[in-house]
Amino acid sequence: MQIHWPQHPPLTRGALNWVFVVDTMNFSFWPEEESQQCEVTYKGTTYTGYMTLCAAISRAMEEGIPITDPKYFSKISVEELGHVLRSDNETPMPMLTERHQVLTEGGRVLLENGGSFHSFISQAGNDARKMVELIVKKIPSYRDEAMYEGKRISFYKRAQILVADLWGIMEARGEGDLINMDWLTMFADYRVPQALVYLGALRYSDTLKETLSNGELLCSGERKEVEIRGCSIWSVELIKEHLWKVVQERDGQTCNINSVIIDFYLWVYAKQHHKEMAHIPIHHTRCIYY
Numbered sequence: 001m002q003i004h005w006p007q008h009p010p011l012t013r014g015a016l017n018w019v020f021v022v023d024t025m026n027f028s029f030w031p032e033e034e035s036q037q038c039e040v041t042y043k044g045t046t047y048t049g050y051m052t053l054c055a056a057i058s059r060a061m062e063e064g065i066p067i068t069d070p071k072y073f074s075k076i077s078v079e080e081l082g083h084v085l086r087s088d089n090e091t092p093m094p095m096l097t098e099r100h101q102v103l104t105e106g107g108r109v110l111l112e113n114g115g116s117f118h119s120f121i122s123q124a125g126n127d128a129r130k131m132v133e134l135i136v137k138k139i140p141s142y143r144d145e146a147m148y149e150g151k152r153i154s155f156y157k158r159a160q161i162l163v164a165d166l167w168g169i170m171e172a173r174g175e176g177d178l179i180n181m182d183w184l185t186m187f188a189d190y191r192v193p194q195a196l197v198y199l200g201a202l203r204y205s206d207t208l209k210e211t212l213s214n215g216e217l218l219c220s221g222e223r224k225e226v227e228i229r230g231c232s233i234w235s236v237e238l239i240k241e242h243l244w245k246v247v248q249e250r251d252g253q254t255c256n257i258n259s260v261i262i263d264f265y266l267w268v269y270a271k272q273h274h275k276e277m278a279h280i281p282i283h284h285t286r287c288i289y290y
Contacts, residue, residue, distance in 0.1 A: 015169055017068040017110075020117040022057055023162040024106045024141070025099045026050060027288050030190065031091065038087045038094070049271075052093065053085070060084045070115060074107025076100070098288050102141035109139050121166065128163050129180040135159040144289040146221040148230070155229055157187045157290045164260045186236040186263035188229035189290040190282040195270040198277045201235045212281035220287035228283050236262050 029049045031037045037048040042055035057067055066072040067084055076084075078100045085093040093099070113120040120138075124130035136142045142159040145152055164187075167178050186192060196202035204212070208224060218225040236259050243262075247255035270277065 014068060016117045016121075016166065017070070018057065018061075019165045019169065020106065020110070020162065021068050021073060021103065022054055023158055023165060024102055024139075025053055026158055026161065027098075027290055028094050028286055029053070030094075030282065030284060036091045037089075038091045039089050040086075041088050046088065052087070056085045056093075070107040070110040072107075073103050074111055076104060076107075095286065095288070102288055105141055106139055113138070126178050127180050128167065128178040129183040131163045131166070131178075132156055132159045132184070135162060141288055146226050148223070148226050153226060153230065155188045155233075155289065157189060160184045160260075161187045164264075167260070181260065182258050184258065184260050185233045186259045186266075187290070188232055190285070191270045192236075192263060192266045193228050193232040194277055194280050194282045195266045195273075196232055196235050197280050198270075198273070201239060202231060209281065212283055215281075215284065218283050218285045220285050220289060225283060225285055236266075 029038070029052065038052050039046050039048055040052040040055040040059065041047070042059050045055075047055045060067040065084060067076075078097060081100045081103065082092075082096055085096065085099070087093060110117060110120050113123070121131055121134070124134045136144075136154075136156055136159050142156065142162075144155045144157050144159070146155070147153070163178070164184060167181060170178065193202060197204060208228075211224065239262055240257060240259055243257050244255045247253065247257075
C-alpha cells in the first residue's frame with residue numbers, strides 16, 4: 001500500500017504528528033472555478049487539491065516552522081497558518097478560518113493526552129475501530145455525522161483516513177498490523193463517488209445529475225449529500241465482497257483486500273483519469289468533514 005504524499009515524512013514518531021496535522025485539515029479543496037486552483041510548489045513540483053496541503057506542511061518544516069509540534073500548532077494564529085498554507089497564485093487555500101479552528105483544537109487535545117499523536121492514539125492499542133472511536137470522542141471536528149430519516153448516520157471520513165494513514169506508516173516501518181481494519185469503510189468524499197459513477201458501480205438519477213451539473217451547492221447533512229456518500233460506501237462494500245468471492249473461487253484462499261485499499265485505488269484512479277471523468281459532475285459541499 002502506498003500513501004499518496006508528495007514528500008513522505010521520515011518514518012519516525014514525528015511522522016505521526018505530520019499525518020495528524022495534514023489529516024486534521026484534510027477537507028474542502030475543490031475550487032469555485034476549475035481555472036482558479038490553489039497551488040503550492042514544493043521541490044520543483046506544483047500541486048493542487050489535497051496535495052497542496054501536504055506540500056505546504058512539508059515546505060513549512062523545511063523553512064524551520066515547527067508546524068508538527070502540538071505546542072506550536074495548538075496556539076498558532078490565523079495569520080501564521082495563512083503563511084504556512086500560502087498559495088503560489090492569487091487563489092488562497094479555502095476555509096482558512098475553519099482549518100485554524102480544527103488544528104488548534106486538535107493540538108490542545110494532543111497536549112492533554114501525552115503531547116503527541118502517538119501518545120494519544122496509543123490509548124486505543126492496535127485496534128483500528130477503537131482508534132476511530134477515540135478520535136471522534138475526543139476531537140469534535142472529526143464527528144462527521146448526519147441525521148437521515150430519523151437515524152444518526154456516521155461517516156467519520158477524516159477519522160478513518162487518519163487511522164488508515166497510521167496503518168500505512170506502521171506497515172512501512174514493519175511494526176505489525178492493526179486489527180479490525182475491515183471495520184473501516186471507504187472515505188466518503190466528492191472525488192471517489194465520481195470514480196464510482198464513471199466505472200458504473202454507482203448511478204445518479206437524471207434529476208440529481210442535473211442538480212450537480214448546474215453546480216448547486218449541497219449543504220452538509222442534506223438528503224442528496226447523505227445519499228451520495230452513503231451509497232458510495234455501500235458500493236465499495238459490495239465491490240469488496242465481490243473481490244473476496246472471486247479470489248476465494250479462483251485461488252481457494254482468503255482475500256485481504258479491504259475498503260481502505262479500494263478507496264486508495266479509486267482516489268488515485270480519479271486523479272489520473274480526471275479528464276476522462278470531466279463529464280461526470282462532483283457534488284459541491286463546503287464543510288470540514290471532507
